Amino acid sequence: MxxxxxxxxxxxxxxxxxxxxxxxxxxxxxxxxxxxxxxxxxxxxxxxxxxxxxxxxxxxxxxxxxxxxxxxxxxxxxxxxxxxxxxxxxxxxxxxxxxxxxxxxxxxxxxxxxxxxxxxxxxxxxxxxSVFAQLEKDQITERFTMGRIGRAKNGYYHGGPTAPTGYDYIDGELVVNEYEALQVKEVFKRFLDGQSINAIRKYMSEHYTNKYGNWSSHTLVLNILKNKVYIGKVKFKGKAYAGKHKPIISTDIFNDVQKILTSTKREDSKTIFQKNPFKANNLLTSLIYCKNCGARFCGNHGNYVCYSRGKTDKRKIIDPNCKNKKWNIQALDKIIKDEILEAALNKEYFNKIISNKEIVPVDNTKKMKKRIDEIDKQIVRMMDLYQVGDIPIEQISHRIVKLKKEKDTISDQLVDKKQTKLSIAEAKGILSRAAIILENGDLSQQRMVVSNLIDYIEIDDECIQIHWSFV
Incomplete structure (x- = not known):
């Protein structure tokens, strides 16, 4: 045999x-x-x-x-x-x-x-x-992803039948659900009126229901406030495209909400749910950026300090060799308050701000954008090494994930510096109340004034440059 x-x-x-x-x-x-x-x-x-x-x-x-x-x-x-x-x-x-x-x-x-x-x-x-078998699978995934990107670019929602609250998913498109759209508008209105996430959730849960039940989740409220679908956008892989569906919220209202949410970022996110949503640890939290390296400043032991220098959060370090000056929190707060009061009380100074066209802000994002380009090139090199089989796929994947996290962190900082402009009339309205609030208001009220009037502040050692929202 x-x-x-x-x-x-x-x-x-x-x-x-x-x-x-x-x-x-x-x-x-x-x-x-x-x-x-x-x-x-x-x-x-x-x-x-x-x-x-x-x-x-x-x-x-x-x-x-x-x-x-x-x-x-x-x-x-x-x-x-x-x-x-x-x-x-x-x-x-x-x-x-x-x-x-x-x-x-x-x-x-x-x-x-x-x-x-x-x-x-x-x-x-x-x-x-087996390397080529893995490559073939990745190519199938890439083609599928490209198809979804193309669908998003053409304005179609890609979330499938689980449409966001306020819309129904019919024949592959989002269609406004009028009853739920009314609820979405109510959420945005109440947040802009100063109500906390918890207060909004409680009110909505007591008065409304939607296709997913009731408003029992804090996360549902917060996600609605952040979702660009309500201004007619569709998103895929972090990018937003003009959608074919009808918006529920105006762009102005949405941007006002994002400005508040951005200005209230802090390490302990519980307060956004339980307390005033405008609360933060310091007056200028999230508004100060380093002109030397592009990183954000944070409050640390009585000082505002560049994340790159303070190294309190490794994810937010742009240049570990940055030596930009630390600023005493109270001293810098007073300088910024004085500038706002000067703009409020001195008509000539206000007119000088809005007419000062010759000052061109330095592109302080240059270093961050350069690092993003370097990361993209490193990722491409990793993929090239993978295709020739020089390095195991597990090792390459680990490096790519690490690079991607760094890129996402830097990109988030670029997005935060978003420069939302006020009209001259809006700026005058806020300035007319600024003196009373900055002298007698609590921290959350003072932050509302500062964050509405100022897009961001740049620190270059002794030099402080204010980027106003109404210039």
Whole structure:
């Protein structure tokens, strides 16, 4: 009897939704494997079949049964039509072959690639071919992602049937739900009236219901206040595009809300839910930026200090060698208050601010943008190394994730410096009340005045540059 006929051979076949369109049907794979085994004098004891399962998913019934039979010593050899039928993941492919097959004395053969693990060449080819299987999966994902980006660019909502509160999802598009739209407007109005997230949630829960039940979640309220879908935008992968759907909230109202939310960022986010949403630790929190490196300033032990110099949050460091001056909190607060009071009480000074066209603000974001470009180039280099197989995919993935986090942090700081402009009439209205509020108001009220009148402040050692919202 032939040695091959003594081997207990099992064949594994798989198709996914994408591959139904290719020439890899279950029947096609089965017929070719039978012919291959007949030509090689191999005796097939069992076929394991997974129909409609992705190669990126290890939790397949046929695959799991095969692994169980391997451990029970019922199989001597596994044959597949093509390597990617086993898995499209490099890591999973090598794990299956090395930890499940070879460790249990089971040989592995891929018919199309014409190799098997019983030969040295076959073992060497496993690592090479699995790289390309992973690359093919990534290309499918990339094509799918590009399709979703194209849909977003064309203005279509990509969230599927789970439409945001205020809209229904009909025939692939968002359509305003008038009853829920009324509720969304109520949320924005109450927030601008100074109510806390908790107070809004409580009121809405007592008076309204929506398609998802009631307003029992703080997160629901906050997400609605941040969602650009309500001003007619659709988002995908962090970018916003003009949507085809009808807006519920005006852009002006939405920007006013974002300005408040941005000006109230702090380490302990619980206060936004339980207390006044305008509360922060210091008067100028989130408004000061370093003109030297572009990082934001924070309050630290009685001083405003550049994050790069203070190093209290590694994610917000732009230049670890930055030596920009620390400013005493009370001293800098007084300087900014005095500037606002001067603009409020001195008509000539106010007119000088709004007519001072010759001053062109320095692009203090240059270093941050340069670092983002450097990160993008590093990510491209990582992908190039991956495609030539010089570095393991796990190591490359770890580096890319780390670079992506740094890029997101820097990008957030750029977005925060958003320069929302006031009309001259609006600025005069706020300034007319500024003196009373800055002298007698609590911190949250004073912050409202400052953050409305000032987009951001730049510090360059002894030099302080105010970027007004009404210039």
């Amino acid at each position: 032939s040695a091959n006929l003594e081997k207990r051979v099992a064949c594994y076949v798989r198709v996914s939704t994408e591959n139904q369109l290719e020439n890899y049907s279950i029947d096609e794979q089965t017929d070719r494997l039978k012919a291959f085994c007949k030509a090689k004098d191999l005796s097939i004891v069992k076929f394991y079949t997974d129909g409609g399962y992705s190669g990126g998913n290890m939790n397949r019934p046929g695959l799991q049964q095969m692994l169980k039979d391997i451990k029970d010593k019922h199989i001597d050899m596994i044959i597949v039509y093509k390597l990617d039928r086993l898995s499209r993941s490099q890591k999973d492919t090598l794990t299956l072959i090395e930890d499940e097959f070879l460790s249990n004395d089971v040989d592995f053969v891929s018919m199309s690639e014409n190799f098997d693990t019983s030969t040295p060449f076959g073992k060497a080819m496993i690592g090479i071919l």
